[in-house]
Amino acid sequence: xxxxxxxxxxxxxxxxxxxxxxxxxxxxxxxxxxxxxxxxxxxxxxxxxxxxxxxxxxxxxxxxxxxxxxxxxxxxxxxxxxxxxxxxxxxxxxxxxxxxxxxxxxxxxxxxxxxxxxxxxxxxxxxxxxxxxxxxxxxxxxxxxxxxxxxxxxxxxxxxxxxxxxxxxxxxxxxxxxxxxxxxxxxxxxxxxxxxxxxxxxxxxxxxxxxxxxxxxxxxxxxxxxxxxxxxxxxxxxxxxxxxxxxxxxxxxxxxxxxxxxxxxxxxxxxxxxxxxxxxxxxxxxxxxxxxxxxxxxxxxxxxxxxxxxxxxxxxxxxxxxxxxxxxxxxxxxxxxxxxxxxxxxxxxxxxxxxxxxxxxxxxxxxxxxxxxxxxxxxxxxxxxxxxxxxxxxxxxxxxxxxxxxxxxxxxxxxxxxxxxxxxxxxxxxxxxxxxxxxxxxxxxxxxxxxxxxxxxxxxxxxxxxxxxxxxxxxxxxxxxxxxxxxx
Amino acid sequence: xxxxxxxxxxxxxxxxxxxxxxxxxxxxxxxxxxxxxxxxxxxxxxxxxxxxxxxxxxxxxxxxxxxxxxxxxxxxxxxxxxxxxxxxxxxxxxxxxxxxxxxxxxxxxxxxxxxxxxxxxxxxxxxxxxxxxxxxxxxxxxxxxxxxxxxxxxxxxxxxxxxxxxxxxxxxxxxxxxxxxxxxxxxxxxxxxxxxxxxxxxxxxxxxxxxxxxxxxxxxxxxxxxxxxxxxxxxxxxxxxxxxxxxxxxxxxxxxxxxxxxxxxxxxxxxxxxxxxxxxxxxxxxxxxxxxxxxxxxxxxxxxxxxxxxxxxxxxxxxxxxxxxxxxxxxxxxxxxxxxxxxxxxxxxxxxxxxxxxxxxxxxxxxxxxxxxxxxxxxxxxxxxxxxxxxxxxxxxxxxxxxxxxxxxxxxxxxxxxxxxxxxxxxxxxxxxxxxxxxxxxxxxxxxxxxxxxxxxxxxxxxxxxxxxxxxxxxxxxxxxxxxxxxx
Numbered sequence: 001x002x003x004x005x006x007x008x009x010x011x012x013x014x015x016x017x018x019x020x021x022x023x024x025x026x027x028x029x030x031x032x033x034x035x036x037x038x039x040x041x042x043x044x045x046x047x048x049x050x051x052x053x054x055x056x057x058x059x060x061x062x063x064x065x066x067x068x069x070x071x072x073x074x075x076x077x078x079x080x081x082x083x084x085x086x087x088x089x090x091x092x093x094x095x096x097x098x099x100x101x102x103x104x105x106x107x108x109x110x111x112x113x114x115x116x117x118x119x120x121x122x123x124x125x126x127x128x129x130x131x132x133x134x135x136x137x138x139x140x141x142x143x144x145x146x147x148x149x150x151x152x153x154x155x156x157x158x159x160x161x162x163x164x165x166x167x168x169x170x171x172x173x174x175x176x177x178x179x180x181x182x183x184x185x186x187x188x189x190x191x192x193x194x195x196x197x198x199x200x201x202x203x204x205x206x207x208x209x210x211x212x213x214x215x216x217x218x219x220x221x222x223x224x225x226x227x228x229x230x231x232x233x234x235x236x237x238x239x240x241x242x243x244x245x246x247x248x249x250x251x252x253x254x255x256x257x258x259x260x261x262x263x264x265x266x267x268x269x270x271x272x273x274x275x276x277x278x279x280x281x282x283x284x285x286x287x288x289x290x291x292x293x294x295x296x297x298x299x300x301x302x303x304x305x306x307x308x309x310x311x312x313x314x315x316x317x318x319x320x321x322x323x324x325x326x327x328x329x330x331x332x333x334x335x336x337x338x339x340x341x342x343x344x345x346x347x348x349x350x351x352x353x354x355x356x357x358x359x360x361x362x363x364x365x366x367x368x369x370x371x372x373x374x375x376x377x378x379x380x381x382x383x384x385x386x387x388x389x390x391x392x393x394x395x396x397x398x399x400x401x402x403x404x405x406x407x408x409x410x411x412x413x414x415x416x417x418x419x420x421x422x423x424x425x426x427x428x429x430x431x432x433x434x435x436x437x438x439x440x441x442x443x444x445x446x447x448x449x450x451x452x453x454x455x456x457x458x459x460x461x462x463x464x465x466x467x468x469x470x471x472x473x474x475x476x477x478x479x480x481x482x483x484x485x486x487x488x
Numbered sequence: 489x490x491x492x493x494x495x496x497x498x499x500x501x502x503x504x505x506x507x508x509x510x511x512x513x514x515x516x517x518x519x520x521x522x523x524x525x526x527x528x529x530x531x532x533x534x535x536x537x538x539x540x541x542x543x544x545x546x547x548x549x550x551x552x553x554x555x556x557x558x559x560x561x562x563x564x565x566x567x568x569x570x571x572x573x574x575x576x577x578x579x580x581x582x583x584x585x586x587x588x589x590x591x592x593x594x595x596x597x598x599x600x601x602x603x604x605x606x607x608x609x610x611x612x613x614x615x616x617x618x619x620x621x622x623x624x625x626x627x628x629x630x631x632x633x634x635x636x637x638x639x640x641x642x643x644x645x646x647x648x649x650x651x652x653x654x655x656x657x658x659x660x661x662x663x664x665x666x667x668x669x670x671x672x673x674x675x676x677x678x679x680x681x682x683x684x685x686x687x688x689x690x691x692x693x694x695x696x697x698x699x700x701x702x703x704x705x706x707x708x709x710x711x712x713x714x715x716x717x718x719x720x721x722x723x724x725x726x727x728x729x730x731x732x733x734x735x736x737x738x739x740x741x742x743x744x745x746x747x748x749x750x751x752x753x754x755x756x757x758x759x760x761x762x763x764x765x766x767x768x769x770x771x772x773x774x775x776x777x778x779x780x781x782x783x784x785x786x787x788x789x790x791x792x793x794x795x796x797x798x799x800x801x802x803x804x805x806x807x808x809x810x811x812x813x814x815x816x817x818x819x820x821x822x823x824x825x826x827x828x829x830x831x832x833x834x835x836x837x838x839x840x841x842x843x844x845x846x847x848x849x850x851x852x853x854x855x856x857x858x859x860x861x862x863x864x865x866x867x868x869x870x871x872x873x874x875x876x877x878x879x880x881x882x883x884x885x886x887x888x889x890x891x892x893x894x895x896x897x898x899x900x901x902x903x904x905x906x907x908x909x910x911x912x913x914x915x916x917x918x919x920x921x922x923x924x925x926x927x928x929x930x931x932x933x934x935x936x937x938x939x940x941x942x943x944x945x946x947x948x949x950x951x952x953x954x955x956x957x958x959x960x961x962x963x964x965x966x967x968x969x970x971x972x973x974x975x976x
Contacts, residue, residue, distance in 0.1 A: 030610065030614075033613050034560055034606075034610065035564055035566075035567065035609075036560060036562055036564055039560035039562065040560070041557060041558065041559055041560065041610060042557055042558035043557060044555035044556065044625075047555075047556050047558060050558075051556075067532035068532065068535050068536075069529060069530055069531060069532055069535055070529065070530035070535060070538075070649055072524060072527035072529065072647055072649075073561075073630055073632075073647060074524055074527065074583075074647065076523055076524055078523075079523070091589065092589045092590065093588075094588075094589060095562075095585050095587065095588050095597075096586065096587040096588075097583050097585050097586075097599065098584065098585075098586045098587065099583065099584040099586065099596075100582075100584075101579065101580045101582060101634045101636070102579065108587075109583075111585065118522075121522075121523075122518065122521060122522065122529060125521050137532075142561055144561075146588035146589045159561060161558055
């Protein structure tokens with residue numbers, strides 16, 4: 001593949017190609033070479049980006065009392081099959097280990113598609129009393145799903161390598177519901193930090209997690225206008241605690257099954273950061289998760305002496321940057337022109353570039369280029385750290401603002417299904433349609449506009465806003481709003 | 489199980505039980521409940537310890553130019569089977585995925601037992617020229633081995649959850665050999681920081697890694713005197729690059745297959761830290777990897793006012809500790825007596841305990857207890873931070889020194905096989921026997937003393953030290969020293 005710089009002016013149109021091109025050329029993720037469909041490799045630069053994003057969610061979970069654990073990958077068939085709804089939801093896409101060495105195993109082992117079953121089995125030993133509750137566990141692991149749909153790097157994989165799954169246990173339905181709210185607020189904070197815009201919807205009954213009482217989901221939009229589910233939160237009720245007998249002594253000394261929630265995010269968060277902020281030159285990374293915060297490019301002078309002075313000044317700048325916590329890279333390759341270096345690091349989304357040449361040495365200043373706005377400014381050496389501290393925040397705020405603006409333009413209230421269909425065909429995005437709330441009408445709607453129902457606003461829709469609105473299928477008064485979108 | 493405190497005075501004798509007891513009671517690792525043999529769960533406290541240890545080796549690898557990546561878990565049978573020596577070594581213990589959903593897969597997929605094959609396959613696309621070399625990759629992943637021997641938590645598992653495997657590529661045999669040396673020095677530093685003593689041996693020909701030119705191994709001793717392999721470094725020559733066609737352009741423009749090394753450590757490092765430093769009261773963690781560095785225990789006074797003053801002083805102490813980077817936990821449970829709290833945190837190996845009661849408040853001092861020596865000292869508040877900074881270093885040095893002293897006592901030079909046999913029966917440990925170097929004599933030796941040959945000193949044995957020594961099997965002049973031990 002060879003693409004000219006700037007070819008992706010219109011990301012909306014070429015998004016798919018752009019995404020593959022950037023993953024390869026910014027050395028994020030190797031996909032398509034490995035001879036198993038739906039499995040790829042995190043390359044060093046991509047791994048660092050992924051790690052920074054994972055550390056961010058770890059921090060948010062740790063500070064809210066979540067504890068990290070690590071469960072076995074393999075789940076015995078008997079345990080996996082214990083909860084019937086759950087099995088129905090997953091059995092079509094589970095990988096099975098059947099042989100160890102040269103012999104068949106006595107029992108088949110599933111590669112975990114998610115860990116509700118194995119963890120609840122263990123909780124039946126661990127948790128006996130309300131005194132131990134709430135318990136909030138999480139782990140960051142690979143999960144496996146034998147996807148039959150078309151696979152896409154980071155977006156629909158057979159090995160999802162960055163599955164952060166949280167699992168919590170509570171004394172009552174209400175406690176679990178409060179946990180659902182906490183999970184939503186943690187994810188909202190997480191996506192806000194990353195500048196990923198979203199709607200939070202209650203998934204319709206027919207599209208909830210296998211075994212859940214209800215499912216709340218975060219959806220964002222990719223540059224092609226298709227919605228991507230980037231996080232889910234499930235109220236699990238007592239579905240799993242009943243079959244695995246997680247019985248606890250309650251405050252009033254009675255015995256009852258415990259209540260659970262679970263919530264997860266995946267590699268799709270990384271895909272969203274890349275896709276939503278990127279531009280025609282490649283990646284545009286938020287400062288907070290960028291593996292390299294500042295790259296310094298020397299602009300060669302005319303004499304060896306000039307170059308020496310440039311080099312010395314660069315060392316001085318690098319030192320003060322590092323003392324102040326800016327992870328800095330000096331690109332001092334001798335056989336590469338500055339222009340090529342600009343291109344190279346722009347592709348990799350480094351948020352801040354500093355150019356230093358003879359003029360900068362003379363003026364004891366540096367030229368600062370911000371990747372998000374593609375703008376240059378000359379900054380005095382003495383003011384540099386203050387300037388960069390402010391710039392770092394500016395960049396992330398600007399990315400967030402820009403992404404939300406674009407997102408909001410693509411979430412539209414429509415009156416009827418023909419308008420919905422037209423908007424979805426022309427602009428994609430998310431349409432909001434008045435809905436009576438009946439399953440049958442919901443299914444007709446989704447079918448008529450050839451889209452998926454993301455669900456309804458979790459905070460409900462204020463009555464006055466629904467006044468006079470009718471369900472476009474049955475004509476009855478609308479009770480809520482249904483969100484519909486073309487999805488991944 | 490119920491054990492009285494102090495039952496493990498003699499860890500040598502009861503080590504196996506002690507280890508299981510501590511893993512459970514210090515809440516490190518849940519083993520035996522999960523219904524798949526050889527697979528366990530990292531519990532929150534254990535996970536933190538594991539994480540600190542992993543971060544330590546990550547730091548050492550990153551600073552020596554290693555790059556972290558993440559490869560797929562599943563290796564297609566064709567790739568796995570490509571190198572015949574390697575297959576022979578591993579095929580008896582590979583788990584196979586044969587089904588996806590309800591259908592059989594076209595090709596069987598191996599759960600990686602190690603990643604030489606899949607990575608070298610990818611390197612054939614990635615690496616074309618000496619200019620890209622050396623390349624040093626690593627990943628921290630789960631590996632799977634269908635062990636037929638008795639499994640032990642962290643020590644012999646079917647899912648090894650903490651496998652740090654490094655893989656490097658070089659231009660020449662000599663470059664790869666230099667990398668072997670770098671790997672040895674990185675591991676030595678790592679084990680030194682953790683206070684784990686070791687011998688470094690070149691494994692005999694018949695016990696090297698499947699596919700390697702040679703294998704260097706680190707072995708330590710557990711409290712029962714049995715040797716445990718805790719790290720290996722392999723010169724892989726061109727074994728894998730030839731079958732996967734990793735051909736590079738060399739400096740002189742010729743084409744040749746690249747050269748490789750690989751090296752790994754596992755959960756066994758955590759097992760060693762726990763086993764080697766622990767005592768009859770439970771864990772004794774090195775300060776540098778302890779999840780909690782300081783625990784503060786309030787000693788209740790006689791009046792509410794006294795307790796209030798104690799509480800205030802504790803807050804003051806906690807604050808200054810945290811500002812100075814000591815991860816601190818205050819155990820203010822009201823229904824638990826101080827003595828029980830001491831026991832609780834001693835079991836968990838927290839390196840430093842601070843006791844604060846009425847006397848301490850009056851004197852503006854604290855009582856500091858160090859877990860490694862079980863010693864108390866009263867320290868003025870104003871001197872506390874200096875004192876603790878020094879103590880932190882002291883603790884780790886003391887653990888290291890103590891462990892090495894014990895270790896050295898158990899590595900003994902012996903003259904002949906009957907002495908070797910006697911020492912191994914009575915004291916276990918490692919015996920060093922003069923050896924002619926012939927395979928046949930080595931095999932006889934190991935068989936005669938009913939032990940495993942760990943190999944020979946990698947730095948060689950100085951000629952004068954071998955003077956007059958004979959191989960106890962064939963009677964010829966000794967050319968080296970063979971290390972023999974009962975092993976895990």
